[in-house]
Amino acid sequence: MKKILVGLKRAVDYNIRVRVNSGGTGVETDGVKMSINPFDEIALEEALRLKEAGHAGEVIVVSVGAPEAQQQLRTGLAMGADRAILVTTSDPLSPRIVAKTLLALVNRESIELVIVGKQTIDGDNNQTGQMLAALWDRPQATFASKLEIDGDSLQVTREVDAGLEVLDVDLPAVVTADLRLNEPRYVKLPDIMKAKKKPLEEIALSDLGVAAEAGVKTTKYAPPQSRSKGVMVDDVDGLVSALTDKGLL
Amino acid sequence: MSKILIVAEHDGRQLNTATTKCVSCASEIADATIDVLVLTTAGSEVAAQAAAISGVGRVRVIEDPANEHAVAAMQAPQVVALAGEYSHVFGPSTTFGKDLMPRVAALLDVDQISDVMTVIGSHEFERPIYAGNAIVTVTAPADQIVVATVRTASFQAAEQGNAVAPVENAEVEVEIPDHTRFVALHAEASDRPDLQTAARVVSGGRALGSAENFEIIYKLADALGAAVGASRAAVDAGYVPNELQVGQTGKIIAPALYVAVGISGAIQHLTGIKDAGTIVAINKDEEAPIFEVADIGLVADLFQAVPELEKALSSRT
Ligand SMILES: Cc1cc2nc3c(=O)[nH]c(=O)nc-3n(C[C@H](O)[C@H](O)[C@H](O)COP(=O)(O)OP(=O)(O)OC[C@H]3O[C@@H](n4cnc5c(N)ncnc54)[C@H](O)[C@@H]3O)c2cc1C
Ligand SMILES: Nc1ncnc2c1ncn2[C@@H]1O[C@H](COP(=O)(O)O)[C@@H](O)[C@H]1O
Numbered sequence: 349m350k351k352i353l354v355g356l357k358r359a360v361d362y363n364i365r366v367r368v369n370s371g372g373t374g375v376e377t378d379g380v381k382m383s384i385n386p387f388d389e390i391a392l393e394e395a396l397r398l399k400e401a402g403h404a405g406e407v408i409v410v411s412v413g414a415p416e417a418q419q420q421l422r423t424g425l426a427m428g429a430d431r432a433i434l435v436t437t438s439d440p441l442s443p444r445i446v447a448k449t450l451l452a453l454v455n456r457e458s459i460e461l462v463i464v465g466k467q468t469i470d471g472d473n474n475q476t477g478q479m480l481a482a483l484w485d486r487p488q489a490t491f492a493s494k495l496e497i498d499g500d501s502l503q504v505t506r507e508v509d510a511g512l513e514v515l516d517v518d519l520p521a522v523v524t525a526d527l528r529l530n531e532p533r534y535v536k537l538p539d540i541m542k543a544k545k546k547p548l549e550e551i552a553l554s555d556l557g558v559a560a561e562a563g564v565k566t567t568k569y570a571p572p573q574s575r576s577k578g579v580m581v582d583d584v585d586g587l588v589s590a591l592t593d594k595g596l597l
Numbered sequence: 598m599s600k601i602l603i604v605a606e607h608d609g610r611q612l613n614t615a616t617t618k619c620v621s622c623a624s625e626i627a628d629a630t631i632d633v634l635v636l637t638t639a640g641s642e643v644a645a646q647a648a649a650i651s652g653v654g655r656v657r658v659i660e661d662p663a664n665e666h667a668v669a670a671m672q673a674p675q676v677v678a679l680a681g682e683y684s685h686v687f688g689p690s691t692t693f694g695k696d697l698m699p700r701v702a703a704l705l706d707v708d709q710i711s712d713v714m715t716v717i718g719s720h721e722f723e724r725p726i727y728a729g730n731a732i733v734t735v736t737a738p739a740d741q742i743v744v745a746t747v748r749t750a751s752f753q754a755a756e757q758g759n760a761v762a763p764v765e766n767a768e769v770e771v772e773i774p775d776h777t778r779f780v781a782l783h784a785e786a787s788d789r790p791d792l793q794t795a796a797r798v799v800s801g802g803r804a805l806g807s808a809e810n811f812e813i814i815y816k817l818a819d820a821l822g823a824a825v826g827a828s829r830a831a832v833d834a835g836y837v838p839n840e841l842q843v844g845q846t847g848k849i850i851a852p853a854l855y856v857a858v859g860i861s862g863a864i865q866h867l868t869g870i871k872d873a874g875t876i877v878a879i880n881k882d883e884e885a886p887i888f889e890v891a892d893i894g895l896v897a898d899l900f901q902a903v904p905e906l907e908k909a910l911s912s913r914t
Contacts (some may be wrong), residue, residue: 365864366727400817442708445698462602468799469845472726473711476638478669478699487670490696503780507839508692509793509848510608511784527629527846528833561707563741568734572725572871578892584905587877590893594875597856597913 349405350519351457352395355464355476356409360383362469367567375569384420387465389427391525393532394495395463395499396428403497406430408457412441412449418548425543426535432546437553439560443471445531447479452556454484459520466491466524477502477524490524493546502591599629599719600893601685602657604676604701605647605896606693609665612646615689615747616753620748621672622671623687628653634679634767636664636672644772648762650755657767666779667693670775673700677797678769680705680742684719690746690849692792709744710735714751723810724748728845729868733771749793750851759903785838789815792841795824798873800843803830804859804880804899810835813903816857820910826850826858859899879903 360366369376395407404478409424411417412435421432435449454462469472481488489504491497493512496503506513509524515584552558581587591597601623602783606613616633623631632655636886648656657679663671676697680686686701687762688694690712702709715723720737722745738745792798801814811831818825826843827836843850845865851872858879860866867890870876877889883899888894895902 356720356796359912360727362688362865365711366730368668369733398870444703444708447703466846470727472728472845473709475702475709475711478696479703479709481670481705482673482700485739485774488696488700490669491692508782509840510782511838511840513782514780516778516780527829562874564710564737565734566733566735569736570732572732574728575871575876575890575892576874577889578894580888580894580896582895583897584895584902584909587879587893587895587902587906588909591877593873594892596875597910 351406351408351425352398352404352455352461352462353450353453353459354388354392354395354407354409354424354429355446355462356388356392356411356420357465357468358382358384358411358413358420359468362386365595368571372569382416382419384423385465385468387525387527389465389532390425390527390529391463391465391531392427392429394525397530398497404461408433410450410453412436412553413437420545421548423535425546425548426539427550428538429534430546432548434548434550435553435556436550437560439553440562441560442563443473443475444479445558445560446476446564448484448558449553449556450476450480451483452558461519462522464522464524466526477522481522484520484522487521488524489515489517489521491526491529492523493526495523495529599626599685600683601626601629601631602679602683603633603798603843604686604688605633605635605643605689606689607635607637607643608692610643611642612643613689613691615694615749616647617650617750617757618752619747620755621688621752622713622716623685624652624721626685632657634659634676634699636667636675638662646757648764649760650757651760652755653760653762656762656764659767659769661773663773665837665878667697668779669697669700670777671773672697673704674771674773675769677704678771679726679767683742685743685745688746688836690748694746696738696745697872698744705742705744707744708737709742709746710737711746712748713745714748728862728864729871735766748849750849755809773781784840789818790822790824792824792826793848793850796852797821798825798826798850798852799823799856799858800826800828800860801831801836801858802828802860803834803894805831805836810834813907817856817903817907820907823854823856828866852873857887857891860905861885862890
């Protein structure tokens with residue numbers, strides 16, 4: 349039976365309006381709510397549905413980063429994943445390093461399908477799945493909004509700028525989840541209790557043979573230019589004159 | 598001196614304007630020569646269009662039947678085959694470039710810089726993170742190829758028409774994988790302006806309530822000569838197709854005029870319109886966050902205000 353690997357990143361909750369810290373060295377994270385990156389919840393939901401439909405034997409969730417990501421892995425286990433792997437490092441990570449880490453696990457676990465989110469909402473990189481597929485020399489189906497498994501191949505509908513594209517890819521493969529792929533299930537209390545007993549393996553990045561060598565460096569954080577507050581008009585006539593004044597009509 | 602290769606986006610017939618924005622971005626790097634790579638099937642006119650962009654030094658063409666559709670797994674090795682001759686490889690931050698460029702970067706074993714919005718130096722750029730709530734400065738190692746996607750909303754299109762760069766066929770030997778097959782593209786034909794390049798955009802949100810009601814957005818857009826966009830909620834509800842979504846996970850646009858109708862103004866939506874010239878908001882809730890960024894705000898029921906506005910505009914011409 350197929351094994352599915354899902355990447356879960358711990359990220360600032362999507363409802364939080366993030367602010368740059370006063371030193372310009374990062375963003376404020378003190379006391380800020382952290383969650384599973386929303387796209388990754390969707391990735392996991394899809395993996396669970398494939399398993400429930402009899403297409404997969406095991407769903408493994410993995411997170412790379414600080415030990416606190418345990419919380420997000422526990423949530424993933426409560427959603428229904430069979431086991432979790434936490435790859436720990438205190439070095440800054442790039443999508444390339446995460447992709448190499450996932451590849452090491454793919455090989456160790458003989459994974460046939462990897463589902464990750466299309467992007468993290470902190471770094472907004474949108475790279476990891478594509479990089480993993482390249483390093484693995486396997487197909488990628490990014491921005492997926494529908495997925496059908498058919499023996500050893502996958503039909504994936506992708507959200508592209510022009511509309512919806514359908515690709516047919518051989519397994520093993522990498523899929524990156526877009527928002528409309530599914531709606532993730534809610535975690536119920538008994539599941540949280542059960543998840544405490546599921547295996548969560550911790551392994552150091554270096555023990556997987558991956559070096560976190562630095563490439564592109566982030567040197568400065570700045571707040572975006574803010575837009576100045578505009579005018580309020582009373583009615584449609586006011587709107588038309590305001591537009592006319594700006595030379596837009 | 599920088600040697601920059603830009604991977605062209607096209608549909609086989611027409612070069613996408615995103616490519617001209619990449620040329621503008623590359624032109625901001627001092628002492629750069631700019632080549633455009635067109636991956637295509639035999640006999641396409643796209644190379645000639647790329648040769649007409651001012652600032653382009655040379656157009657390189659790889660003709661292969663595998664390029665009938667832009668499939669990243671097939672195209673990445675072709676880009677990599679030429680990349681060694683360059684200091685930079687750029688692509689647009691569209692779904693085409695986002696799909697392809699990380700695959701190229703990984704094969705070259707370098708990090709990729711996503712969504713370049715400002716060029717500071719040949720190896721130093723600014724890009725947005727956290728849905729645009731922070732702007733970071735990033736530095737790429739001087740001894741590696743810089744692979745980046747260009748945030749098209751941040752750059753003006755380079756002029757296209759007068760230039761005639763030489764067009765050359767590039768002979769490369771690459772193994773193109775057969776594990777990925779293109780099946781279909783479902784695109785809704787529309788004779789309205791293109792959302793990504795339109796000077797004016799009218800977007801509707803959840804408040805429209807149905808696909809039928811969304812008709813008033815199309816009518817207003819027609820009166821303005823505008824493209825139509827939507828919030829994620831409107832797309833999720835099935836009022837309009839996915840390609841109309843504006844925002845963090847949809848299209849990032851920079852029209853001169855953006856009209857947001859019945860859209861609350863979630864950060865994920867706002868990140869898609871930060872560079873718009875004038876933002877107009879029509880919303881019945883005066884507390885809606887969209888009013889914090891709107892240049893002109895109108896608190897009103899859209900079902901009254903929009904038809905009235907459309908009439909007022911139509912009677913002017
Ligand atoms: C990871 C992630 C990515 C996302 N990416 C995007 C994205 O790319 N783009 C995007 O848009 N969203 C995105 N979202 C969703 C976003 O958070 C909001 O949920 C969404 O933008 C809300 O859409 P809306 O404004 O149409 O709906 P609502 O927030 O429900 O707002 C509807 C508005 O209409 C007003 N209204 C109601 N009736 C009327 C009336 N009769 N007349 C006038 N006004 C009326 C209400 O006052 C309200 O302000 C994303 C979310 C996540 C988690
Ligand atoms: N540190 C991480 N741990 C686990 N998964 C990750 C990590 N970083 C990225 N991913 C996965 O890769 C996807 C894309 O991330 P990115 O390329 O950074 O935008 C995310 O949605 C996750 O599924």
